[in-house]
């Protein structure tokens with residue numbers, strides 16, 4: 001089976017010392033993969049370089065087998081590589097409906113506005129509200145809904161739980177499972193290890209510019225294993241920072 005997304009030895013950063021020092025992983029269709037890492041680990045840097053918002057120094061990004069590494073962000077989106085960015089980046093003055101309409105720019109066969117509203121019924125009640133007036137959870141639903149309107153082959157979602165009440169986090173993450181059941185490939189950057197392991201098929205941990213480990217999280221035992229390993233890695237980081 002051709003991977004939906006293939007990241008091969010990606011190197012990227014902002015200064016001489018790269019943030020990503022050779023990151024490799026694959027995501028299959030219908031799979032939810034969570035990239036775990038603390039603040040500053042490089043999750044956003046990884047998602048930006050996958051989408052072409054940040055130029056990569058070396059390595060490759062392949063979408064359904066095609067090398068897209070040299071394509072501009074918009075061209076990647078038109079082929080189905082779609083990002084729901086950190087902080088949501090909605091149009092705050094536009095209504096929910098207008099934000100959803102704007103998401104349809106790629107012209108790909110995508111979720112209709114109605115399909116997004118079926119997935120997120122809360123948004124249906126707020127259709128004519130300004131996006132900036134929504135609760136954090138509703139804004140995150142709208143950000144995911146807008147991304148779905150672009151017809152993603154691979155949907156990248158950067159820290160969806162940020163600032164949300166636990167119930168809202170669950171509501172948003174439950175939708176990731178529903179989407180995967182329809183065949184959608186999803187990559188989520190997170191620090192919320194409990195939610196990440198709850199919905200992911202597999203979790204990757206980003207540390208010191210590399211994937212420190214990757215493990216399945218389909219069973220309670222596998223989830224406990226990843227949670228413990230991640231806690232241990234965070235504790236080591238704390239000791240090193242305390243020096």
Ligand SMILES: Nc1ncnc2c1ncn2[C@@H]1O[C@H](COP(=O)(O)OP(=O)(O)OP(=O)(O)O)[C@@H](O)[C@H]1O
Nearest residue numbers: 014015019037038039040041042043044045046086
């Ligand atoms: N525009 C930038 N210019 C210079 N350095 C940056 C820039 N953006 C991020 N960095 C640095 O790159 C590293 C990785 O940052 P990044 O935002 O990718 O982490 P993150 O895992 O997304 O963190 P968070 O969980 O806080 O969002 C950090 O050391 C950060 O300070």
Ligand SMILES: [Mg+2]
Nearest residue numbers: 043044086159
């Ligand atoms: Mg980030």
